[in-house]
Amino acid sequence: MIRNPDKPPFPFSPPPRFIWPNGKRCAVMLCFDVDGETTALSEDPELARRLTTMSQCEYGPRVGVPRILGLLEHLGLPATFFIPSYIIEHHPLMTRAIAAAGHEIGAHGHLHEKLHTLSPEEEEHILQKSLSIIESITGKRPTGFRAPWFEINPGTTELLRKEGLSYNASLMSDDVPFIHGNGVVEIPGNWMLEDWEQFAFNADPAWGVIPEDCDKVYQLWWQEFIAMRDFGCCFVLTLHPWLSGRPSRVRLLERLFNDIISTGDAWFCRGEELAAWVRAHPEHRREIDFDA
Ligand SMILES: [Zn+2]
Incomplete structure (x- = not known):
């Protein structure tokens, strides 16, 4: 193939995939999945006797969350x-602190159950139970759901609609939100914008990989943000406080968030605001197809 030297790099200035509020070029949804002790307990209830493994998980609700709340407050960012x-039941003070700071709390199973291991009846029961526990402690029924391990079943989005939820944040088939046939908004994520692959490690049971260098992770996420901004996408970052609440990683987040803020182009939003925008403006979405 002969390259035309006069052509700009592909695509130099593509039309945005979605038109975001207030002239912003991209949306940024910061997600903190506070799995805490359920990280271990959902794998094997016997791990409750493995106090060091449990204590590593407990670091998230005990130390990571307050530190992350401090950073978000300092920067004035919603999450x-x-x-x-x-976790809501076992850490009610943490839960109320998150809600009191104005952040959104979304459903994420009861014990971080893998949905594919459940019958439809069990899945429905666990969703209903998790929604009522969250409502009883925060006074607000969640409008959003993220499946544990991101994995949903064929019936999950219909279950969410039946329970009155507005959005699901579990699929990976796009880089801007879309609307399911039943009206539930999907906010897609992806494994690259996740901290488990970068930072998770436990010796036995063996989880994760050798923890990654924060500078390298900054580059990974920053480069994806900058390209997503060019394409008018929705940057969905998923972080676990037992991993990203460690000191050097909070500094990494501070650097990343400050640099995103500095572009002036990013709409920082909670999932519920994002879903409301998408539902109100479906015509703002630009499809990618073979004719475009
Ligand atoms: Zn999770």
């Missing part, structure tokens, strides 16, 4: 916290 209702 969405997806929390298994077992």
Whole structure:
């Protein structure tokens, strides 16, 4: 193929995939999945006796969340916290602190159950239970859902609609939100914008990989943000406080968030605001197809 030297790099100035509020070029949804002790308990209830493994998980609700809340308050940023209702029950003060700071709390199972292991009846029961526990402690029924491990079943989005939820944040088939046939908004994420792959490690049971260098992770996420801004996408970052609440990683987040703020182009939003915008403006979405 002969390259035309006069052509700008592809695509130099593509039309945005979605038109965002106030002339912003991209949306940014910061998600904190506070799995805490359910990280271990959902794998094997016997791990409750493995106190060091449990204590590493507990670091998230005990130390990571307050530190992250401090950073978000310092920078004036909103976020969405997806929390298994077992964690809500066992850390009510943490839950109320998140809600009092104005952040959104979304459903994330009860014990971080893998949905594919559940019958439809069990899945429905767990969703209903998790919603009522969150409502009983925060006074607000969640409008959003993130499946544990991002994995949903064929019937999950219909279950969400039946329970009155506005959005699901679990699929990976796009880089801007879309609307399911039943009206539930989908806010897609992806594994690259996740901290588990970068930072998770436990010796036994063996989880994760050798923890990554924060500068390298900054580059990974920053480059994706800058390109997503060029394409008018929705940057959905998923972080676990037991991993990203460690000191050097909070500094990484501070640097990343400050640099995103400095562009002046990003709409920082909670999931519920994002879903409301998408539902109100479906015509603002630009499809990618073979004719475009
Ligand atoms: Zn999770």
